[in-house]
Amino acid sequence: MIVPSERLRKLPPYLFAEIDRLRKKLVSEGHDVISLGVGDPDQPTPEHIIAACQQALREPRYHRYPLGHGNPTFRRAIADYYDRYDGVRLDPEEEICVLIGSKEGIAHLPLALLNPGDISLVPEPGYPVYHIGTMLAGGTSHFLPLTEKNRFLPDFSCIPTEVLSRAKLLWLNYPNNPTAVFAPSEYLQEAIAFCRKHNIVLAYDAAYREIYYDRRPVSFLSLPGAREVGVEFHSLSKTYNMTGWRVGWVCGNRHIVKALASLKENIDSGTFEALQVAGTVALTGSQDCLERLRQIYRQRRDLFAGCLKTIGWSAELPRGTFYYWVKTPSGDAVGTVKELLEKAHVVATPGTGFGPSGEGFVRFSLTVPEERLRLAIKRMEALWKKK
Ligand SMILES: Cc1ncc(COP(=O)(O)O)c(C=O)c1O
Known part of the structure; x- marks a missing residue:
């Protein structure tokens, strides 16, 4: 059996x-x-992205194992995207790692950072993978309720001291699934200060960053101190209708990026390069x-x-x-x-x-x-x- x-x-x-x-x-x-x-x-998926992929598919050099943390041209395109829209300068060599969709990185990050018994601070209701990744890594989730009363922003003052002493990771996701709210920059600054004070890694999930109706949501990485405590997960999935393609990335704090990249080296062999070429065209082409x-x-x-x-x-x-x-x-x-x-x-x-x-x-x-x-x-x- x-x-x-x-x-x-x-x-x-x-x-x-x-x-x-x-x-x-x-x-x-x-x-x-x-x-x-x-x-x-x-x-x-927009036609010009499909065309770029079709062309890349015919290139034998893209048929081999992809490079460790991503195609350099795609990583440069990701860095340029943050620079262009948010004024955030990322080092494509050390501060960006390409993922097989952001879900893959979200699920693996706890395995790269947590030891058994360590705690993840997980908002609920929320994307289930924060908790599942934590559990699979032998960690424990401490749930942070999102309610109308707290405007769907976790209240850090309610976390017990004994939880804080074991907490290693905080998950935040704005624009938020499922509540559809945005986080004000003052709140994110409070979160950064909280993580710095308690030596907690902030994993910021920005999957819906580009789906907004009036004003562009605040960029986590553009806030002072963000890169000292955290990383941002992002992907092409929702922005360019590419959920099935499985192309995402993590960027920000180089030590966290390196830890996740080292783990991935031992689990997968990267994202198919023809998809990364298509991703480059998605980010650099007409918006x-x-x-x-x-x-x-x-x-x-x-x-x-x-x-x-x-x-x-x-x-x-x-x-x-x-x-x-x-x-x-x-x-x-x-x-x-x-x-x-x-x-x-x-x-x-x-x-x-x-x-x-x-x-x-x-x-x-x-x-x-x-x-x-x-x-x-x-x-x-x-x-x-x-x-
Ligand atoms: C909040 C959130 N984060 C991350 C993801 C994962 O997206 P992907 O792996 O396609 O990048 C999703 C998918 O629905 C999501 O809702």
């Missing part, structure tokens, strides 16, 4: 199993189910595609805001990401999602799937074409308008 490791058996259960079973049943019965569940862009993408999401957000108004649900208008974090009138996240699926054939994600403080909230991902979104809205209004 094959018995998976204790480590694997300790992974949290799949919280959406029942909802997923219901969704599959409805689809098998021939119902038209609209998914606002998974956060995966529906738009295609018109990105403005068009923001416009698409902005329109969808406004449509959905109209629906929420009609059904009388409360939510703050997102300033970025393609998520909508909505408070359910019943306060029952799973119950609401089930009702929505059963009666309107629309999939959403219960807030509790991201952590217990997500109770009472539902996350809608606006990653379906406008006509599908309009149809989902029509069904939601038919279901809930009268209530």
